[in-house]
Amino acid sequence: MGLLAGLTTTRAIRRYRDEPVPAEALRAILFAATRAPSGSNRQPFRFVVLADGPNADAAKRLVGDAARRIWQTKQHTDGYDRADAEPASPRARLARTMRHYVDTFEQVPVLILPCLVRYREPTLMEGASVYPACQNLLLAARALGYGGALTGFGLAVDAELRALLDVPEGTVIAGAITLGRPAGQHGPVRRRPLAELVYGETWGEAPAWAIDPPGTTFTAAGPPNATETRSVPGPDAGAGTAG
């Protein structure tokens, strides 16, 4: 898998085969994750890798319960259950995928909690010291035949997770990544047209070169009820949902 191809075809994977992720794969994936840059190379990222121990089971149950509660509400508020959805539409597919994801959350092969050790007051840029490492993690998984997704479902049970895993004061849990062997496939992800996301000399004005490659397919921004400009109806079943 080439580097450039990997970047453009790594989808959020939420359906996993019932297979463990071997230690050698986890080592290579976490090694790649920790090669990511961070502010002043402080490497404030930490990864709690929860596969099959008692804490792993308890953590998956905590996040799974939160995920089911949150998705129950979100599918209504975000419009995934809108009556006008064709069963074959990307929106309906994503709704089915998310339902399966939350209903079987306890069976995800590996749950990884990326954490950030704070050394100063929170800033927007502190995310630049943990989320590039999360992206490296998901891309490395792709390189080795695995896949995953970063979700925010765990934030609802932050206190419980911190207590369970002894996460120290001053360290924040920055999300929850599920990882496993994909039941489905990776492939080209769909986004808004490049000219809507990339500007040149001035805000809102795309440079002449901001043209999607031939064959690019597009998708709307966000869930059905999102207010942002949309390119084509329906969300992208293949792209990242942080939950």
Place this chain on the structure above:
Amino acid sequence: MGLLAGLTTTRAIRRYRDEPVPAEALRAILFAATRAPSGSNRQPFRFVVLADGPNADAAKRLVGDAARRIWQTKQHTDGYDRADAEPASPRARLARTMRHYVDTFEQVPVLILPCLVRYREPTLMEGASVYPACQNLLLAARALGYGGALTGFGLAVDAELRALLDVPEGTVIAGAITLGRPAGQHGPVRRRPLAELVYGETWGEAPAWAIDPPGTTFTAAGPPNATETRSVPGPDAGAGTAG
């Protein structure tokens, strides 16, 4: 360049050859950047790509002035100028690289401002909707023979940049990425030992598989004056400094 190899050998590049980045390269790099995941696939990331227009020149000057002011202080407070630094030490090399970076900032071939369109109150996780795209951008540059670095120097002139580029209210500038043809080389990056960054069932306890590959070289966490545990003295000249 293979995907996994790219993830482990992409360094922060701060010395550039005096070459423009062609439109085809920018298109491929920004296309890859915008394939990154984001929360609910809202794609709230925007990239202002500043190459050689009048606004580009003005923006580079603004960030360059800020960079020189900030580094002037930072090299003392962070200890990069400590008298005990061997001229050949990684710390001394990084200090020279940073000095050259800020002194010649106006000559960086391309300055890219990654932005985040907010749709709700700031949360830690909002960074998960823009920094994975920044990492994709830097990795795609690597794939095409370019290199870059994400810096926070621009935050000091945020108001001036917003005014110059008409960045709308509710949208935040999440950093500044410099991009160009590397004067130096990419190569393996150095980090703390894997067992210091990756835990298993409980915080602080590394799993048995958390072993760095043979030949891995390590580095300290953060600048010389950083308080975090350090593996070997001196920062990593090859790794990311968000500034």
